Amino acid sequence: MNNRRVLVTGGAGYIGSHTVVELIGAGYEVVIVDNFSNSDASSLEGIAKITGVTPTFIEADCCDKAALREVFERYDFSSVIHFAAYKAVGESVAMPTKYYHNNLLSFINVVELMKEYHRPNIVFSSSATVYGDAEELPVTERTPRKPATSPYGNTKQMAEDMLRDIVTVDDELYGIALRYFNPIGAHPSALIGELPRGIPNNLVPYITQTAAGVRECLSIFGDDYPTPDGSCLRDYIDIVDLARAHVVAIERMVAGKCEEHYEIFNIGTGSPVSVFELVKGFEAANNLTLNYKVAARRPGDVTAVWADTTRANEVLGWRAERKLDDTLRAAWAWECHVRNR
Ligand code: UD1
Numbered sequence: 001m002n003n004r005r006v007l008v009t010g011g012a013g014y015i016g017s018h019t020v021v022e023l024i025g026a027g028y029e030v031v032i033v034d035n036f037s038n039s040d041a042s043s044l045e046g047i048a049k050i051t052g053v054t055p056t057f058i059e060a061d062c063c064d065k066a067a068l069r070e071v072f073e074r075y076d077f078s079s080v081i082h083f084a085a086y087k088a089v090g091e092s093v094a095m096p097t098k099y100y101h102n103n104l105l106s107f108i109n110v111v112e113l114m115k116e117y118h119r120p121n122i123v124f125s126s127s128a129t130v131y132g133d134a135e136e137l138p139v140t141e142r143t144p145r146k147p148a149t150s151p152y153g154n155t156k157q158m159a160e161d162m163l164r165d166i167v168t169v170d171d172e173l174y175g176i177a178l179r180y181f182n183p184i185g186a187h188p189s190a191l192i193g194e195l196p197r198g199i200p201n202n203l204v205p206y207i208t209q210t211a212a213g214v215r216e217c218l219s220i221f222g223d224d225y226p227t228p229d230g231s232c233l234r235d236y237i238d239i240v241d242l243a244r245a246h247v248v249a250i251e252r253m254v255a256g257k258c259e260e261h262y263e264i265f266n267i268g269t270g271s272p273v274s275v276f277e278l279v280k281g282f283e284a285a286n287n288l289t290l291n292y293k294v295a296a297r298r299p300g301d302v303t304a305v306w307a308d309t310t311r312a313n314e315v316l317g318w319r320a321e322r323k324l325d326d327t328l329r330a331a332w333a334w335e336c337h338v339r340n341r
Contacts, residue, residue: 268307
């Protein structure tokens with residue numbers, strides 16, 4: 001079995017493409033499966049330009065088990081990183097079936113094929129959304145999860161539970177769930193980054209599009225939260241740091257270092273940053289002023305969530321390294337690249 005080759009589902013997407021770059025940099029061969037449902041071929045070109053390597057790419061939907069089976073038949077790999085999923089919270093509330101179908105069926109197909117083809121390792125993209133409105137901050141991996149407030153969040157919880165149940169009764173299989181906090185930024189080369197379709201839901205793409213004049217004005221959703229400046233607190237993690245966490249997780253698995261068949265790690269910086277701080281930081285890092293206003297709270301937002309990263313630091317051996325102003329410069333450089341191409 002080839003321990004140096006990794007199947008990356010959703011590898012053309014935002015987190016996937018940055019992870020592919022880091023995997024290649026660490027000497028792995030990568031096979032990408034993506035259906036371009038929320039990405040396009042430009043990320044593959046970016047990966048090739050950055051690394052000098054064109055990864056194997058198969059355009060397929062992970063819900064199509066026959067197509068996915070062909071990938072398992074054809075390529076030998078010991079590990080899978082499963083990114084392929086829908087991720088828009090609001091859309092998931094409006095179209096729950098779409099989310100349950102895509103996110104859960106693709107996950108089940110991947111795991112069933114891993115079992116059938118004796119491929120032992122999977123890293124699953126989970127989210128800090130599983131903590132909901134936590135009673136204690138920062139959250140550790142032992143902090144109880146809260147009932148999901150959206151079908152999207154529920155698919156993350158359900159897939160975590162399925163993964164735990166499946167790998168704990170199987171001698172062969174190992175699963176690591178990485179709970180991402182708020183991934184932001186772009187590769188320093190500005191050749192890959194986030195490509196939101198339509199109006200961005202997330203803060204940083206909205207900021208960069210406002211700075212670029214694509215959006216007129218950023219709305220800050222609430223300045224009356226019980227936080228020092230009244231805006232929400234989040235843990236913004238640089239996308240390259242986040243991508244590196246996947247490489248470290250894969251190394252842990254292929255080296256046989258997992259202590260349990262199912263492991264969870266928080267992937268964040270450990271530092272809370274408010275929406276106002278992020279906006280001011282973006283302005284200062286890029287030497288520009290942003291058009292923004294305070295608006296009503298966004299339904300479903302939690303006041304504050306940030307990571308206790310002790311376990312990721314000490315057990316996984318990973319920590320966030322990039323400085324927030326460098327991340328915000330990279331986010332702006334990427335937006336400029338997108339607008340100029
Ligand atoms: C959101 C999702 C989360 C998902 C993650 C994926 C919700 C409630 N949560 O996290 O489940 O895993 O994206 O990336 O949607 N903000 C503004 N103005 C904007 C946009 C955002 O003020 O135009 C504020 C929000 O109120 C929040 C912060 O910025 O306080 C971060 O928002 P966002 O980037 O959407 O991330 P989350 O809501 O934390």
